[in-house]
Amino acid sequence: MKKIKLLLIEANDFYKNVIEEVVASNFHEIDFVATAKDISSAVGFVNRHDPQILILDADLNKNDALNILHLMQDKGIRMVFISSYSEHIIESLKFSFVDFIFKPFDVIELIVAIDDAIAEIEDEFYNVKIEALMENIISDDEVDKLVVKGKTDTRIISIHEIIEARSVEGGTYFIFFDNSGLFSPIPLRRYELILRGHGFVRCNPRTLINSSRVEFIDEERGFLYMGNNLYEKFERRKGDVLKQLIRESSHSDVSRLHA
Numbered sequence: 001m002k003k004i005k006l007l008l009i010e011a012n013d014f015y016k017n018v019i020e021e022v023v024a025s026n027f028h029e030i031d032f033v034a035t036a037k038d039i040s041s042a043v044g045f046v047n048r049h050d051p052q053i054l055i056l057d058a059d060l061n062k063n064d065a066l067n068i069l070h071l072m073q074d075k076g077i078r079m080v081f082i083s084s085y086s087e088h089i090i091e092s093l094k095f096s097f098v099d100f101i102f103k104p105f106d107v108i109e110l111i112v113a114i115d116d117a118i119a120e121i122e123d124e125f126y127n128v129k130i131e132a133l134m135e136n137i138i139s140d141d142e143v144d145k146l147v148v149k150g151k152t153d154t155r156i157i158s159i160h161e162i163i164e165a166r167s168v169e170g171g172t173y174f175i176f177f178d179n180s181g182l183f184s185p186i187p188l189r190r191y192e193l194i195l196r197g198h199g200f201v202r203c204n205p206r207t208l209i210n211s212s213r214v215e216f217i218d219e220e221r222g223f224l225y226m227g228n229n230l231y232e233k234f235e236r237r238k239g240d241v242l243k244q245l246i247r248e249s250s251h252s253d254v255s256r257l258h259a
Contacts, residue, residue, distance in 0.1 A: 003031040004118060007045055009056035009068075011037045015082070015103065019055060022110050029118075039064045043071060051077060053117045058083040058093070058100060065089060065137050073130045078117040080110075091143040092136035094194050095159075096129045125154035132156045146194070148174065148184050155182065159198055163226050165191055165208045177213070179228055201241060203234035211246050 006023060010016045016035055023032050033049040036042035042056070054072060058065070058081035072079055081100035083090055093100040099113045120126050132145040135156070146162075148155050157176070166173045167188040174182045184191075192200070192208050199211045203224055209232060215225045217234075224232045224242065234242060 004029055004053060004121070005033045005049055005051040006030050006053045006055065006114075007033055007042065007049060007051040008035045009037075009039065009042045009054065010035065010082070011057065015057075018107075019110065022107055023114070026111055027114060027118075030114075039068055042068065046071060046075065046077070050075070052121055053078050053080070053114070055080045055082065055114075057081075058089045066134060069130055069134050069137070073127055073134075076126070078120045078126065079130075080113045080117050088143070089137065092133050095136055095143050095146050096133035097147045097149070098129050098133055125149070128154045128156060142198070146191075148182060149186055150182055150184055157182075159195060159200075159210070160212070162200075162210050163213045163228060163230060164210060164232065165195075165200075167206045175228075175230065177227060203232050203242065207232050211242065214242070214246050217242060217246070 004027075006027075008016065008019055010019065020032060020035070023030055030053070033051055034045040036045050042054075045051075046054075054077050056068065056079065071077075079098060081089070081093055081098065082103055082105065083093075083100060084103040090100065099116050101109045101113055129147050132147045135145045136143045144158050144160065145156050146159050148157055157174075161176045161178070163175045163177055165188060166175070168183070171183060171185040172188045172191055174184065176182070188206075188208060192202065195208065200208050201211060203209045209224060209226065213227045215227060217224055219236075222233055222236055224234050226232065
């Protein structure tokens with residue numbers, strides 16, 4: 001069986017040694033081809049060895065990040081990002097559903113991330129994730145492009161297009177502002193972890209709503225009236241949270257706080 005080639009970009013000798021040991025001890029199917037300490041030397045190793053998996057320190061400036069992503073996309077290389085502090089990069093990785101782990105990392109976390117990268121070698125939609133990641137990194141504003149895995153394909157959507165997401169049997173059903181919908185086999189809780197810092201909140205146990213798409217709140221009846229003539233029952237204990245999110249949203253309108 002032909003071995004999977006792996007390249008590491010890591011300037012810290014301690015983490016370099018840990019990663020090399022983890023790979024050697026747990027992944028006999030992997031050939032650890034080289035370690036680079038910076039992006040410029042990594043490009044040479046990529047062209048020389050043609051690796052299938054790249055592990056890299058994600059604490060890069062924007063230009064370095066985009067340069068390496070373009071190279072990886074062209075060659076179809078699967079990536080595992082390691083980061084200690086780059087907030088914009090981490091947010092972009094979350095929205096793109098690309099694997100990353102924080103420093104200091106647990107060995108098991110690294111093993112799982114490498115396992116996922118191996119599995120994704122056969123993922124025909126992996127480039128969609130990288131495209132979303134690049135778009136989010138390029139943006140000087142907030143991260144906005146979310147990768148949604150459907151039954152037969154994977155799409156990039158803007159979070160501002162989402163009105164709500166519902167927990168349904170087998171996954172999540174998204175409803176968009178243009179009245180279209182999309183089923184994803186990924187559970188709602190996974191999307192909630194990503195979106196809850198961007199104005200999304202569960203109004204009831206099964207529904208995650210985009211607070212910027214709330215038309216008004218009917219507190220007496222306990223309903224949220226959304227765009228496109230949708231309405232959702234909300235838990236009264238969350239009323240104050242919902243009103244605060246609406247006030248803070250980019251489309252905020254005090255008249256929406258209708259009693």
